[in-house]
Amino acid sequence: VRIVKYLAYHHDGDEPTKELMFRAKQTLERAAAEGVRVAREEQRRFLEDFWERSDVIVEGAPLLQQAVRFNLFQLAQASARVEGYGIPAKGLTGRGYEGHYFWDAEIYTLPFLIHTAPALAKNLLRHRYRMLDKARQRAREVNERGALFPWRTINGDEASAYYAAGTAQYHINADIAYALVHYVRATNDSEFMAQCGAEILVETARLWAGLGVFSERKGGRFVINGVTGPDEYSALVDNNTFTNLMAQENLRQAARVVKWLQDTDAEAHAQLVEHTGLDDAELEMWEKAADLMYIPYDEELRLFLQDDGFLDQERWDFENTPPENYPLLLHYHPLVLYRHQVIKQADVVLATFLLGDAFSYEDKRRILDYYDPLTTSDSSLSECIQCIMAAEVGDDLRAAEEYFMDVVGIDLADAAGNVRDGIHVASAGGTWMALVNGFGGMRERDGVLWFRPRLPSRMKRLAFKVRYKECMLAVDITERGAEYALEEGDRMTIVHNGETMSVRRAHMLQRPLQ
Amino acid sequence: VRIVKYLAYHHDGDEPTKELMFRAKQTLERAAAEGVRVAREEQRRFLEDFWERSDVIVEGAPLLQQAVRFNLFQLAQASARVEGYGIPAKGLTGRGYEGHYFWDAEIYTLPFLIHTAPALAKNLLRHRYRMLDKARQRAREVNERGALFPWRTINGDEASAYYAAGTAQYHINADIAYALVHYVRATNDSEFMAQCGAEILVETARLWAGLGVFSERKGGRFVINGVTGPDEYSALVDNNTFTNLMAQENLRQAARVVKWLQDTDAEAHAQLVEHTGLDDAELEMWEKAADLMYIPYDEELRLFLQDDGFLDQERWDFENTPPENYPLLLHYHPLVLYRHQVIKQADVVLATFLLGDAFSYEDKRRILDYYDPLTTSDSSLSECIQCIMAAEVGDDLRAAEEYFMDVVGIDLADAAGNVRDGIHVASAGGTWMALVNGFGGMRERDGVLWFRPRLPSRMKRLAFKVRYKECMLAVDITERGAEYALEEGDRMTIVHNGETMSVRRAHMLQRPLQ
Known part of the structure; x- marks a missing residue:
């Protein structure tokens, strides 16, 4: 006897159960009529399509290739059906974090989607747009203007009652704005920017404008006090460099987009003004706040400080x-951690990746040299970023490779010892970033992709594809050099090791590594 | 028909219920045998005795006299049966704060008891000694050395799970040490210091020694970071001036008392060393930390800062x-309060009262001028201290009197709107302090009481008694001047408006007010 069992589900927050039952029944009937072979074919096509656009080839170490694909597969699982929802920190694989999602979604998972499946990236950002009214309410709750996105949420309501290492992380606003701008720049989806993005930028910029203040004691600079940055081993600090730089970018992009809309789409601009009550004085204030943003810096050490204190x-x-006292948060009272120079996860170092142009090469190097030894990487959001920056400024790739091995194996090897609660989606996204932005050296600058590929000792080949604007670029790195080819689009300008090049369809370009 | 109903209770944490029932029955039988008249007489004697040693006479405003006595009566109620317990923030009058007690007991209630009923003060301090082992455990829980007394407690266990405006207030340790030293100085009870006090001082000093650190960046000064001071509208700050000065005093007193014990009572000293594992290097370190204690100061404003930031x-x-937004804590998110110069309750100002000799007159004045306008007095621990310092440094008594009217009426007038949760014991203690330390101008310096009496416009006479060492001094202030008389003891040195005087039994001294 062979039994074939069909199972269908539908979900929709607004429809009555009866309607969902009806839809599920219809789906079931269709599936039964088509047979299991059709369902299996559909699934195969879906995955073939996923691997076709998303695979990262790592040759020379079969186990490493498997581990990389394990992580990519987790991203596929976590993002395949995100219509109207976010990507929880554990995807759908476990109960850790109660199914909530955080800034990880925008900063660690979205880059992969933007460059391999932009429609999914758009879905996620549209979901943030849908919760904008709740974010406006939330801002009122904490006595601020504009909108404040929830630190952890399922449906847009703030699900955290804890501020020190939670809702005081206002940077969530700037992270969403950053991801939005990244998405639009990488896709040319100006329609989304006009219809949804601009409003998000305006309301998030407003929060920063109200949160910070021009400080007489700091020579008129714009300061942002009493916040928590990405590093949760410090809390309620003044002028967290990451937060201030990301807020600066948020303010600038908001002003830029409003002006762009004013110049290019009077109707959309009028609608934006109507929806938000925006006036021109606000734009001026945002630009002024951005220009005068205070960033703590120590002249003697020539070092950007994580925060004032x-x-x-x-x-x-x-x-x-002792080794058994890690992660520190399980063994030391928060107050003890807060009054020490000890870092849970990349903080200034993350800023040097996301906003690389705000730092000179020497700055970045000094920052990594100073903060990396203080960083416990007790958060799974840390080592992928440390890997990327070690690859950028390290004399060799040894440190980057070591970080990479931790990142790629966190769930397969259960290195954090908590995979029973679910896998680490952000670290899966971080695996892709470590490969593409780290060893591939990919950065975006002025609407152009820059590459500075380096091949780790464990790999004989590293190959990946990235979608950018109307093109799909294949990058293939071996010891002989880096090959760039267009799989979609006609022509694409890229920069390889500082050399600007034009890649044309059917004309593969090869350049030596550094 | 006349019905007389007798009611008795006994309490003891260690005895079985049966034993307590037996005792209650015995008491009831005795009471019934003696009759209600005897019970009433006992109660009358108890209260006569209380008023005899504790009354503060305020002539010229009958309602004010009544309000003062209402507060003193609350102190009688709250402290009469404290054997083995603390004094809860609400006494026994309501459920506010779940019956917990705080630092209020030591800083706001104990001064009254020390100077009117030292046996009760000793009971309370002995109770703190009994919880020293739990305080040692608590210090381990938060990864510190020595002992950390609970921020709020009933039985010695920390009952607060919240650190920002709670357990981060490490100053509780120094408050207890301060009260202990005050008690011993005012009573000459060196036996209590030898048997209980020294151990408390050693363990509290150890906490400070471990909590702070000598800072290279601050020129080798001893800094204490990441604490919350008395003002709960700031949290997790570096170098709270109140905390650092109180810790300095705690460290110094600990070193002094250990040396005194070594010189005067070898046996007690040996026992202390055995109990605490004390070594001489610790004493040196405490003295060094105290001498190098960092106190934030702004040269331009010539102002002691509440904290570094x-x-x-x-x-x-x-x-x-708007007025309806007070108290601010009910209308603004803590993060909003934390990032503003706004003060819930006297903080640096409290330091200028408790540790007046650490400040010049001009310092105190500038401190009150700067911080008082920023102080909302949203805590009932605030205005009594503002009253005292306004009386000390104000050109006239107008501000002090205004504060005093708020303090004395907080419960009678239900000014805080929460008297249904119980009365404010600390403010009752604060009423006594405002009268004695504020208008009476009483301070303790080098084992001598100093007075600088000022008569508020509402009063024609202010009279009170204070017990100090083996003497009981009666102070009587009218427009004609201040009269000092001894009711117990043979001779007492006091200082009136800077003039050192010797008061002898049966020789009343009179001096003009300023």
């Missing part, structure tokens, strides 16, 4: 911290 | 805060 804290005594 | 915060917009 960071250097005033005692250095953590790593030498006398 | 206080001036970097935006000034609260009092002008545009």
